[in-house]
Amino acid sequence: MNALYSLVFVFALVLIPLIGVGAAKLNVFFGICIPSTALLVFLAGFVCKIYGWAKRPVPFRIPTTGGQQEPYDTTLFTQNKWDNPSTGPQTVVRMLLEVLCFRSLFRNTAVKLDVKNNVVAYASAKWLWLFAILFHYSFFIIVARHMRLFLAKVPMPLEWLEFGDGIMQIGIPRMYMSDVLILVGLLFLLGRRLVDPKIRYISLVNDYFPLFLIIGIALSGVYMRYFAKVDVIAIKDMVVSLTQLKFKVPAGIDNSFYVHLFLVSTLLFYFPFSKLMHLGGVFLSPTRNLPNDTRIRHHENPWNDKSIMPHSYAAYEDDFRAPMFEAGLPLEKLPEGAEEEAKA
Ligand code: HEM
Structure with missing residues (x-):
């Protein structure tokens, strides 16, 4: 049901600009007003969210680790520096591996019940990692390529990217691999x-909606490029003049462009308030961006009430040694005379 709601919602979003531009001729509204408001909401929302997270205090080290921590005796164990970093530079490498290679997703495992042998089996599951990488990198490349619509002069690296992406040279216009x-x-x-019942059970509208929305954006883009063959020069002229705060919407642009732009605007409106904020959040996650050095450095909680003195375990044992001994609890230091008594 959640998937269906999201799909219907995205269909409705497609209809809005089709009617708005096709029937009501609201080209300026859909070509300029909505996208620029969406961009402002996106920028303000993104900055507010990041600022809110950045000012939260993180008094303790809480990295989630997945390997040997820095050992006292390096001859016995070897530290897993990228999964259990103990210094700043090691943590930077860990973050880069996480952000650029989705390293934690690469370690993903699937649990299966082996009914025949009656055992629970854990197996490496790399599909999620592979398709997540495909999606994210393709998205990034497409957005980077779109910069040619916003910049009067296209920089050389973007031209190389465009050339590389279309290197398969299939059809006209050339098909982009991304x-x-x-x-x-x-x-x-x-x-x-949809297929895995366990994941379907925990999936919400918020999980399906961004997927359908981005599929809608990609499909409308593909339709514009390969089927409608929209007037890219006219669109670029409009977008570049917009960046110079000149508002003009040329006539004759195919309606599919307005659908594309409206779906992109919806994504921009939605982004700062959704799970998609992991784009910025990953950099602020204390489970990832802190070195695991709790056994090396003493971290004091800055909120500790200074009037309350710390009470070490040794002091605690001093206070309660006799009753602890009586109760048979293990002690670091036995009460006076207890050793002789035990020997006698
Ligand atoms: C989240 C952002 C966006 C995504 C994911 C996206 C996605 C796509 C895709 C997949 C295509 C197919 C062709 C290609 O890859 O170049 C495309 C084409 C296109 N997009 Fe976007 N788009 C985005 C934002 C925008 C924006 C903001 C504009 C408008 C200014 C725009 C205008 C166009 C145009 C004019 C084309 C046709 C290009 C051509 O014929 O070569 N897109 N888009």
């Missing part, structure tokens, strides 16, 4: 939620 891969990645991520 267009195919983003759809493959998205369809896998959606299929995984």
